[in-house]
Amino acid sequence: MTLTVDERWDLIEKISKETVSFGKYRHTLKDAIGELTVKPLTGIPIAIAVMYGFWSFFGSFAGFFTDGFFCKLFDGYWLPWLQGVFPGGLGNWFYAIMVDAGHTENGILVASDNCFESFGVLTSGIFLAIGVVLPAIVAFYLILTFLEDIGYMPRLAVLIDTVLHKIGLHGFAIVPTILSLGCNVPAVTASRILETKKERFIMMTLLAIFIPCGAQLGIMQEVIPESMGLVLVYLLAGYFIVGFVLNKIIPGKSPEILIDVPPYQMPKWSNVGMKMWMRVKHFFKIAIPFVLLGCVIVNVLYLTGFIDWLANVLAPVLCVWFGVPKETVGPLIAGFLRKDLAVAQLSTIEMTKYQMITSVVLVSIYFPCLATFMMILKEGWKELLGSVAVLGVVVFLYGGLMHLIWILLGVA
C-alpha cells in the first residue's frame, strides 16, 4: 500500500506529535552571526570583505612561494644546470623540446635565462606546474575549503540570488562559479544541482567561456600583475552580458530556489586536510600530464614551421579584427590543452599592455581546456555543441569589441 501526499503528511504529524518535543530555544551567538551575514544590509559588505580577503590571501600566498622560492630555484639553479648537462645543446631539436628552444637576437640564437621563455618540458613544464600553479591552487583551495566547511557558501547564494536571476540562474549558481575559479572540471559536474536544462546549459557555457581557473589566475598574477584587474573586469562583464542574452534567447524555465542555510560550524581540520589533499591530487592528475604534453606539442609545431604558417594564415583575423600580434597563434594552440601554459607563453611575446589584455582574454574565452571539454561532453553532446556555438560567436564579437574599445580610447 502507498499513501497520497496528504496522507503521508498527516501520518508524519501524528508520529511527530508522539515522539518529538521542542524545548525553549535560546538565541545564540552563532545565530546572531548567521543573521548578520545573510541580511543584505550587513551581509553584502561582509561578503565583499570576505571576497577581498580571499583575493589578497590568494595573491600573497602564491606570490610568496613563487617569487620568493620557486623562481629563484628554477631560474637560478635548475635551468642553468640543465642547460649545462643536457645532451644536444642549443639548436638541437630534442634539446629544444626538453630544455630550451632559445630565441633569436640580431639573427643569433640565444639561450633563455628564465623558465617562462625556455619553454622546454623539463624547464617551463615543470616550473609552471609546480612553481607557479601549485602554490596558487593550494592557496585557493585552502580558503575555499574553509568557507565551505563553516557553511558560508549558502549564505553567499542567498545574497547574490537577485543578481543571478537576471542571467537565468539563481543564487546557488554561485557554488559552481566559485568552484570553477579553482578548476572548471569539477564545476561542470557541480552544475547538476541546478534544476532545469536551461539553467544547466547557461551555467556550463558561462563557466567554460568566462571563468578563469586557479591555474590561469596563478600564472596571470605572476606574469601580468598590472593588467590582471582589467582582464578580470572584461571576463566578469562578459559573464553577465552573455548570461543576460542567453537567458533571453534560450527557451525554458529558471525557477526560484528554496535553500537550507545550515548553521555555522567549526571546520574539522582533518576534513579540511583531506579535502585539500583530494583536490591537489586531482590537480596533479589532470594538469601535469597536459602541461607537459602541451610543451611537447607546441614545441614540435614550432620546429616543423606549422605555427609560423598558421600565424600567417590567421594574420588578417588576429591583427585586423582582434588587433593582436600574429605570434599569439602559438599560445592559442597551447590553450586547447592548458590555459596556464597559454598565458605563460603569451607573456613572452612582445606587445603592448592593451594587446596583452585582449590576447589573455581571448585565450581565456576561446575554448575550454581539453579536460573541461571532455567533462561537458559527459553531460551531453547537445549541450557541448550548443556551448561551442555560443563560444564561437562570443569570441568573435567580444574580441572585436575589445579592440574597438582600445581604438576609441586611443591606445590600440
Place this chain on the structure above:
Amino acid sequence: MKVLLMGHPNVGKSVVFNRLTGANVMISNYPGTTVDFSKGYMKIDGKDVEVVDVPGTFSLEPKDKAEEVAIEMLKKEKDAVVICVLDASKVERGLYLALEIIENNYPVLLALNMWDVAEDKKIEINVEKLGEILGVPVIPTVAISGKGIKELVLKIKEAAPVKVDKIVERTEGRGD
C-alpha cells in the same frame, strides 16, 4: 546485499559514508556537495558489503539532475537496505522521504544524524517510541565525531520491510 545511504541534501550522508567505509568522499557544509554516487565497502559479519553514497533528495519525485541520479539508483537496487539519514533537528521533513522508501518495500534504518545540533536546539526525540511506531531501527548519530555509527552497523541486519498500513494502525491505536 547492498546498503544505500539516502536522505535530504546536507544531512551528512557523505560523512556517514566515510565513517562506514573508511573512504574519503568530499564533504562540505552546504547542500549539493554530492552530485554523483560513490561506492565503497564495509564489513558485516566478516563479509564485504557494498555501500553507496547517494546524492541528496527531498522526495522520490526528482527535481534536478542530482536527484534523478539518486532515484534511479534506488529503483535499480531492488534488494538494497536503505539507511535513511535524517537531520535530527528537522525530523518531520526527513520522515517524508523515509516513508516513501518504506512504502516501496525497502528495509529501512533511520539514522538521526546531527543529534548534537538537535540537542543544542532543545529538541527532544523519543527514539524508542519512534522506532516502535515505524517498526524500523532508529539510531541517533553524530557522524562527524563517529557517535552512534557502531550501533548503526550492528542494526543493519535487523532492518526488514514494513507495511505502511501497520504504521498507520499503530498511530491510530494510540487514541488521538
